[in-house]
Amino acid sequence: xxxxxxxxxxxxxxxxxxxxxxxxxxxxxxxxxxxxxxxxxxxxxxxxxxxxxxxxxxxxxxxxxxxxxxxxxxxxxxxxxxxxxxxxxxxxxxxxxxxxxxxxxxxxxxxxxxxxxxxxxxxxxxxxxxxxxxxxxxxxxxxxxxxxxxxxxxxxxxxxxxxxxxxxxxxxxxxxxxxxxxxxxxxxxxxxxxxxxxxxxxxxxxxxxxxxxxxxxxxxx
Numbered sequence: 001x002x003x004x005x006x007x008x009x010x011x012x013x014x015x016x017x018x019x020x021x022x023x024x025x026x027x028x029x030x031x032x033x034x035x036x037x038x039x040x041x042x043x044x045x046x047x048x049x050x051x052x053x054x055x056x057x058x059x060x061x062x063x064x065x066x067x068x069x070x071x072x073x074x075x076x077x078x079x080x081x082x083x084x085x086x087x088x089x090x091x092x093x094x095x096x097x098x099x100x101x102x103x104x105x106x107x108x109x110x111x112x113x114x115x116x117x118x119x120x121x122x123x124x125x126x127x128x129x130x131x132x133x134x135x136x137x138x139x140x141x142x143x144x145x146x147x148x149x150x151x152x153x154x155x156x157x158x159x160x161x162x163x164x165x166x167x168x169x170x171x172x173x174x175x176x177x178x179x180x181x182x183x184x185x186x187x188x189x190x191x192x193x194x195x196x197x198x199x200x201x202x203x204x205x206x207x208x209x210x211x212x213x214x215x216x217x218x219x220x221x
Contacts, residue, residue: 005077006076006126006129006133007074007077008074008075008130009024009073009074009076010071010072010137011071011073013069013070013071015061018057021054024076026074026076026080027074030052031051031076031080032050032080032085033049033076034049034074034075034089035047035048035049035053035057035072035075036075036092037066037071037072038072038139039069039070040070040071041070042068043101044069044102044103044105045069045102045103045105046060046066047089047092047093047096047106048089049086049088057072066105075088079122083114083117087114087127088126088127091127093109094109095140095144097153098147098150098152099140099142099147100141101141128144
């Protein structure tokens with residue numbers, strides 16, 4: 001049986017975390033890994049992946065919004081490769097959105113439409129292991145099965161973005177919401193508790209529906 005062991009290490013998100021990385025060989029040796037920046041008081045989070053956690057954390061610590069987050073969880077495994085971390089990053093964004101515990105700062109789903117070796121045979125179980133450990137840490141709350149069966153998850157903006165990114169090759173995204181909805185970047189819908197993704201929204205009205213086009217604003221910062 002293939003091991004699905006995953007390590008999740010928690011650090012304070014501040015300059016001293018680089019000293020802590022010296023004892024984490026995945027960080028020190030530049031392994032591909034996934035990370036979650038978060039703040040427990042504001043319930044705000046950001047999900048990412050990288051092969052150079054030193055450089056990436058240094059960049060985030062200088063960012064006007066992400067630097068306000070207070071914790072970082074590094075998710076690592078001997079089984080991780082670049083394809084796997086891209087996939088796990090995408091799934092974390094999707095399911096954390098549906099979990100409705102943290103409001104995500106992510107403006108897109110990352111690379112969500114690729115296949116790779118043993119994606120279903122091995123890495124699906126690895127993602128389940130990641131998710132269950134995050135539940136034990138209090139970062140996530142509901143089971144994957146619960147989220148999959150949730151009506152809110154079916155209409156989540158990130159879930160819709162995942163399907164539409166596949167249709168347009170990841171170059172853009174469209175999703176539809178009821179015409180009665182009041183839309184504002186980063187705000188909540190009147191009829192649902194999950195937040196819209198925090199990026200500019202371009203609205204187009206088609207008969208009785210809103211059609212929303214989005215783009216990743218972070219590339220313009």
